[in-house]
Amino acid sequence: MLPPFSLYCFFIGRMADEICFFNKDTLIVKAPKRSPLALRMVVLLFALACGVYICLICLRQTRFNDKIRFLNVRVIEEQPCSASGMKNLEIPNVHFPKPKTFSSCGFDGFLKRKVDATRGWCCVALCCTPLSRSDCSDLISAINGSRSSIAEMRFEPSDPRSDGSEVHSSNPKEECGCNPVRFFAILSMQRSGSGWFETLLNSHMNVSSNGEILGAKERRSNVSTIIDMLDKVYNLDFFTSASKNECSAAVGFKWMLNQGVMQHHKEIVQYFNKRGVSAIFLFRRNQLRRMISLLANSYDSQAKILNGTHKSHVHSSREAQILANYKPKVNATLLIHNLKEAEKTIAKALEYFKCTRKIVLYYEDIVSNRTKLVDVQEFLRLPYRELTSSQVKIHSGPLSKQIENWGDIQKAITGTPYESFLNQDYQL
Numbered sequence: 001m002l003p004p005f006s007l008y009c010f011f012i013g014r015m016a017d018e019i020c021f022f023n024k025d026t027l028i029v030k031a032p033k034r035s036p037l038a039l040r041m042v043v044l045l046f047a048l049a050c051g052v053y054i055c056l057i058c059l060r061q062t063r064f065n066d067k068i069r070f071l072n073v074r075v076i077e078e079q080p081c082s083a084s085g086m087k088n089l090e091i092p093n094v095h096f097p098k099p100k101t102f103s104s105c106g107f108d109g110f111l112k113r114k115v116d117a118t119r120g121w122c123c124v125a126l127c128c129t130p131l132s133r134s135d136c137s138d139l140i141s142a143i144n145g146s147r148s149s150i151a152e153m154r155f156e157p158s159d160p161r162s163d164g165s166e167v168h169s170s171n172p173k174e175e176c177g178c179n180p181v182r183f184f185a186i187l188s189m190q191r192s193g194s195g196w197f198e199t200l201l202n203s204h205m206n207v208s209s210n211g212e213i214l215g216a217k218e219r220r221s222n223v224s225t226i227i228d229m230l231d232k233v234y235n236l237d238f239f240t241s242a243s244k245n246e247c248s249a250a251v252g253f254k255w256m257l258n259q260g261v262m263q264h265h266k267e268i269v270q271y272f273n274k275r276g277v278s279a280i281f282l283f284r285r286n287q288l289r290r291m292i293s294l295l296a297n298s299y300d301s302q303a304k305i306l307n308g309t310h311k312s313h314v315h316s317s318r319e320a321q322i323l324a325n326y327k328p329k330v331n332a333t334l335l336i337h338n339l340k341e342a343e344k345t346i347a348k349a350l351e352y353f354k355c356t357r358k359i360v361l362y363y364e365d366i367v368s369n370r371t372k373l374v375d376v377q378e379f380l381r382l383p384y385r386e387l388t389s390s391q392v393k394i395h396s397g398p399l400s401k402q403i404e405n406w407g408d409i410q411k412a413i414t415g416t417p418y419e420s421f422l423n424q425d426y427q428l
Contacts, residue, residue: 182380183234183277184209184252187261187349189342191293192284193363194254195313199389200373204382206249210240213253220260223267230271250380252277257349265352272356279358280376281350286364287342288413288421291335292402293395295328313391320392324402332408339418364424 188194198209214220232238284290301310359379366372400406
């Protein structure tokens with residue numbers, strides 16, 4: 001029979017799997033062996049829980065980042081300009097150009113043609129750009145010709161920022177991003193008063209008419225080059241002395257009918273209608289006076305009466321008188337034919353552009369009735385301004401004092417529909 005203590009140890013051994021005795025007073029009991037399967041299950045469940053937790057955190061961060069990116073796009077995205085408050089019929093004629101080359105200095109278009117002549121820095125106040133001395137002088141002349149007052153311009157042989165000063169300029173064009181702009185083209189014939197009329201338009205602070213930009217043959221060699229020039233003008237990427245720092249409400253140029261208009265009239269009409277370009281037709285009623293002006297201007301282009309300089313337009317009475325002293329001789333034999341051809345050209349042009357938004361003006365009407373200029377401003381939807389020009393009329397007074405063979409012209413024209421041309425007179 002086992003002693004009581006030994007019996008107790010026996011039961012303990014059965015429960016704990018093993019009992020060891022070192023002596024009568026000391027009992028060492030080994031911990032029971034746990035099942036390996038249970039431990040593995042515990043570890044597996046713990047790992048699974050950790051994995052689920054990590055996945056949930058990753059999903060939350062991904063959703064949060066996506067929301068941030070979406071919000072950033074909405075904040076940075078540029079809001080489109082709208083022609084609110086305008087009649088539906090007017091919306092196709094309103095534009096919001098995004099010029100690519102118009103810099104803060106306002107003459108990037110000019111500099112693009114001078115890119116290979118960098119020798120120094122041409123500066124307007126604190127706005128400087130790399131340019132040669134001669135090209136800087138050309139730029140100064142071009143800008144001074146379009147402004148009554150301008151900040152001092154200078155040429156710096158070295159980088160003006162070498163002293164650590166900041167060279168910058170505010171860009172007024174940025175403020176005009178959503179300013180509505182209308183496109184126009186002055187369609188006319190040489191010596192019809194288009195130069196004078198354009199100076200009147202350019203006296204408006206919100207109008208930029210860029211002159212006879214298609215006068216050079218290489219710019220109108222084909223319809224593609226013509227379209228490229230039109231795009232530059234209407235995208236505000238074409239710089240001339242007419243370009244202004246103020247917000248433009250109307251942008252255009254002067255275009256003679258014999259400079260590709262009649263030859264490519266189908267493509268041009270299509271372009272005008274597609275881009276909403278308005279046509280301003282300007283003609284002379286008295287084609288005989290236009291013919292005299294053509295002959296005199298052609299003579300001066302060769303003779304250069306004014307100190308060796310040819311001037312199509314003058315700004316002083318003295319210069320006008322000098323040029324008016326020349327009396328051209330008109331071909332009386334071809335006179336009637338030439339007058340008819342001029343009339344046919346005008347009629348064809350109006351027929352070609354009959355489906356284009358347009359206004360038809362006559363030089364004589366503007367001279368005698370300045371309210372016609374109000375009509376033009378209303379046509380372009382401009383804020384009203386008093387328009388002025390410093391140009392002086394060259395040929396004024398009776399025709400008898402302007403034509404060398406006056407008697408022959410009288411005989412050729414008397415009794416024809418053009419007889420009234422002999423007596424019409426007006427003052428500018």
